[in-house]
Amino acid sequence: MIEMQDVWKQYPNGTWALNGISVRIGKGEFVYVVGPSGAGKSTFIKLMYREERPTKGHLFVNGFNIERLKDRKVPLLRRHIGVVFQDFKLLPNLTAAENVAFALEVIGTPKKYIRRRVKDALEWVGLADKADLRPAQLSGGEQQRIAVARAIVNNPQLIIADEPTGNLDPDTSWGIMKLFQRINDRGTTIVMATHNREIVNTLRKRVIAIEAGCIVRDEDKGMYGYDD
């Protein structure tokens, strides 16, 4: 699903965020990316949906050669990737259903399919009854569920989550994690950057630890390994 070969990333201000990363993530895997703030976690996952471009090295995501991918073709890559963020990134003027539908509308999905798929996605995250509420009328956990529904509505093969539980209390976080586990169970690859020690140590998965732009640890069913 994802393959990086000696990937380096330097930002325009001169700082090196990644210093020779090589990693393979297979189809259907569930991977935590951990490490101190500023170690390069965000850059690492931003490369996957081509928010950032590698300075050098080879990078393949879902069959796309990211180095050679033209700007014009980036949307095609992203239509196979669902992204979830700490701050949900919902549109405040739209209802829950409209927020989910938005992701389909803007890629030109015919209207007749949109309704059906939005309904399915909302049912999947357990919020079918709140379809007509706006984000401000929903709790943080519910908002994140809407964001997850939006990420899966197009049936992507890969979900990338950047601190998805960062703004949520522990109980709510577990609800979201169960959702990710169910998405993973149906064969979708999940890459999640997280600081949540409890979750990593309880719902044991492959752990990739990044420090100072290098992978310092990569183990199956690993531990969080940091004190914070």
Next chain:
Amino acid sequence: MTIRMMGRHLREGFKNLLRNGWMTFASVSAVAITLLILGVTLVIALNAEQMSNYVQGQLEVSAFLKDDVSDAQARQITRQISAMPGVKSAEYISKEQGFQQLKQELGSQYQDILGGLSQKNTLPAKVVVKADDPRQTLAIGQRIAQLPGVEKVNDGKEVVDKLFRFLDLVRNIGLAFVVGLVITAMFLISNTIRITIFSRRREIEIMKLVGATDWFIRWPFLTEGLLIGLIGALIPFVVIVFGYRTLYERFDGSFLALAFPLISADRLAGTLAEVLFGLGLFIGLWGGIVSIRRFLRI
């Protein structure tokens, strides 16, 4: 692009217009004022052109021949003038013909005044010359004056000069205004769209994340610019066409006592529509492109 997509882009563009009403108002006003001035200038210029075409038929150089030039020599000179570049026609009018013409023009009640005059020596023979381009009348007149056998040239220099200087002035002032205003209007439109882009930055971010194409994201801002241009062109178009029709009917199709024919309101509307809507859409599209390139960065 499918019809459904076009409908969406148009709808989104329209929403953008409403979203920042005052900026939209300012942009539309700028375009409307620009095109109003352009339109009025155009109306004057088109009528001036019509007027000069009308005058063209009447502008001529009269080259008076010396008294000792024989009939054969006069015909030779006429042929020489005809061969000059820029000359449309040259007609030789002998002393006798000139006398007959004068007689006709004066009419029967003045016949007596001429009666006593000798037909031979009253008027000099002349060659009446018309230019292809009335602006060349003066230059042609000067060249004819150099010919041997030509006594004096009457080219109506002052009248011609004044007319064309006035027409050029009107056109140049109009154009200077329009160029300055077009730039102002473009700047205002791009600024309006910049504000829309800013207010929709979250939507744009999400659209990019879920895989909307760059053109899908751009179109609503282009349609916003196009709509501003379109509305900005519609207002002066309606104002000018209605105003002109009213004036045209009042003057009964001709300009004051000069009896210059005016261009009909229908013919004018066609030309006006082409120029105003063409330029309006261009200004709007350009404003949109500028802000997309600078602020959307895709």
